[in-house]
Amino acid sequence: MITYLFTGLFTLLIGYFVYFNAVLRPEVxxxxxxxxxxxxxxxxxxxxxxxxxxxxxxxxxxxxDGTETRSYPYGNVFAHVTGYATRGRTGIESLANFExxxxxxxxxxxxxxxxxxxxxxxxxxxxxxxxxxxxxxYNALGNHKGAVVVxxxxxxxxxxxxxxxxxxxNRVNEDWDALNQSENSDGVFYNRAMQxxxxxxxTFKVVTLLDYMRENPDYEDFQFHCSGSLTEGNYTIxxxxxxxxxxxxxRKAFAKSCNTAFSSIGLSLDEGTFKSNCEGLxxxxxxxxxxxxxxxxxxxxxxxxxxxxxxxxxGQGETLVSPMHMAMIMGAIANExxxxxxxxxxxxxxxxxxxxxxxxxxxxxxxMTKQEAEILTEYMRAVVTEGTGSKLDNMGFFIAxxxxxxEYSSDKSKSHAWFAGFSDTGESDIVVCVLVEEAxxxxxxxxxxxxxxxxxxxxxxx
Numbered sequence: 130m131i132t133y134l135f136t137g138l139f140t141l142l143i144g145y146f147v148y149f150n151a152v153l154r155p156e157v158x159x160x161x162x163x164x165x166x167x168x169x170x171x172x173x174x175x176x177x178x179x180x181x182x183x184x185x186x187x188x189x190x191x192x193x194d195g196t197e198t199r200s201y202p203y204g205n206v207f208a209h210v211t212g213y214a215t216r217g218r219t220g221i222e223s224l225a226n227f228e229x230x231x232x233x234x235x236x237x238x239x240x241x242x243x244x245x246x247x248x249x250x251x252x253x254x255x256x257x258x259x260x261x262x263x264x265x266x267y268n269a270l271g272n273h274k275g276a277v278v279v280x281x282x283x284x285x286x287x288x289x290x291x292x293x294x295x296x297x298x299n300r301v302n303e304d305w306d307a308l309n310q311s312e313n314s315d316g317v318f319y320n321r322a323m324q325x326x327x328x329x330x331x332t333f334k335v336v337t338l339l340d341y342m343r344e345n346p347d348y349e350d351f352q353f354h355c356s357g358s359l360t361e362g363n364y365t366i367x368x369x370x371x372x373x374x375x376x377x378x379x380r381k382a383f384a385k386s387c388n389t390a391f392s393s394i395g396l397s398l399d400e401g402t403f404k405s406n407c408e409g410l411x412x413x414x415x416x417x418x419x420x421x422x423x424x425x426x427x428x429x430x431x432x433x434x435x436x437x438x439x440x441x442x443x444g445q446g447e448t449l450v451s452p453m454h455m456a457m458i459m460g461a462i463a464n465e466x467x468x469x470x471x472x473x474x475x476x477x478x479x480x481x482x483x484x485x486x487x488x489x490x491x492x493x494x495x496x497m498t499k500q501e502a503e504i505l506t507e508y509m510r511a512v513v514t515e516g517t518g519s520k521l522d523n524m525g526f527f528i529a530x531x532x533x534x535x536e537y538s539s540d541k542s543k544s545h546a547w548f549a550g551f552s553d554t555g556e557s558d559i560v561v562c563v564l565v566e567e568a569x570x571x572x573x574x575x576x577x578x579x580x581x582x583x584x585x586x587x588x589x590x591x
């Protein structure tokens with residue numbers, strides 16, 4: 130009996146050892162508190178970070194005196210997503226730290242270098258990032274603060290991710306004190322795409338619409354007369370620019386982004402059901418993301434005041450969301466209701482180009498039914514063909530989306546500009562989410578940014 134017990138324990142120990150080396154070892158070694166990272170850096174020259182087409186995004190250059198310098202050829206353009214490896218690590222530099230400090234070069238070469246006390250060359254990491262899209266998004270955002278996220282809907286590949294204000298990763302060490310001074314509390318190191326939380330404004334009407342459809346099977350019978358404002362008790366909500374949209378069905382109300390119609394819808398929704406459906410879209414939840422992020426929040430309790438119900442229905446109130454999360458919701462709609470886990474790494478190669486490891490797309494789960502996704506797509510298409518996203522119409526291919534103008538202070542003249550949507554050409558399609566801080570309306574400031582990105586992807590590649 131004792132022999133069997135010890136045999137079993139030994140087998141479990143061996144099994145755990147194998148599991149640790151195969152699964153847990155990279156995660157444990159990649160922990161920033163693990164001093165073994167410094168030992169790896171003493172033995173291995175940090176590998177390159179490459180765009181999906183092989184373009185170098187980060188590399189280590191060694192001087193004649195043996196001094197190693199991390200170089201970022203694109204400077205600020207990829208700053209937040211690629212990150213930096215000086216004074217700590219961020220972005221992909223952190224995510225792929227284990228791979229970059231591991232050498233899978235030919236075994237004989239490794240032994241020879243060890244004997245000569247020379248460093249081996251670390252593996253290269255090929256990312257999902259598209260250089261053209263990243264540059265387009267970066268330039269289109271201009272001098273505005275904000276963020277852009279571009280995903281491939283069918284796979285979850287992160288094709289571009291921009292956050293502004295930004296920094297030059299080549300100068301992190303030299304500029305460290307200046308970049309961290311109090312007047313820079315705006316946060317140049319703060320990745321607004323992943324960590325920024327904003328009121329979603331009218332982009333949230335996609336979520337409100339989905340809940341309304343689920344609560345009202347006869348949703349197509351919806352009728353509303355918009356006079357430009359809606360008052361309930363002592364609280365009044367107005368449409369943007371105080372426009373009066375007149376008689377509306379649900380499609381028109383959505384396409385025109387009618388605040389009064391969706392405030393009315395907000396009043397009609399069951400608070401518990403609304404909250405449950407929002408949490409089904411990952412509000413108040415952990416997100417399947419590989420880089421640091423902030424959780425989106427939704428708060429609407431039973432018995433909420435009418436003003437809170439109205440504001441929540443149009444994406445104001447206590448609701449906050451990150452650009453990445455909004456892109457994920459759009460990705461699920463574009464992908465027949467199925468959310469793919471966003472990912473940044475495509476494969477790992479030796480410095481000579483031999484394949485070491487490939488990362489595959491992974492399904493998170495269904496956020497909605499295929500039919501619901503198709504209906505939302507139809508409504509979002511109307512935004513482009515006859516509503517607030519009309520600047521995206523007549524581009525020669527299908528685009529669906531939702532604009533947003535989100536108030537963020539008691540001064541109602543101040544707002545963030547949003548656009549979230551996707552292309553559908555029958556081939557590889559992209560999701561684009563744009564957030565322009567303190568700019569104004571989504572149709573005026575966010576849509577033009579999205580237009581340049583869609584153009585670069587669907588037309589500029591030809």
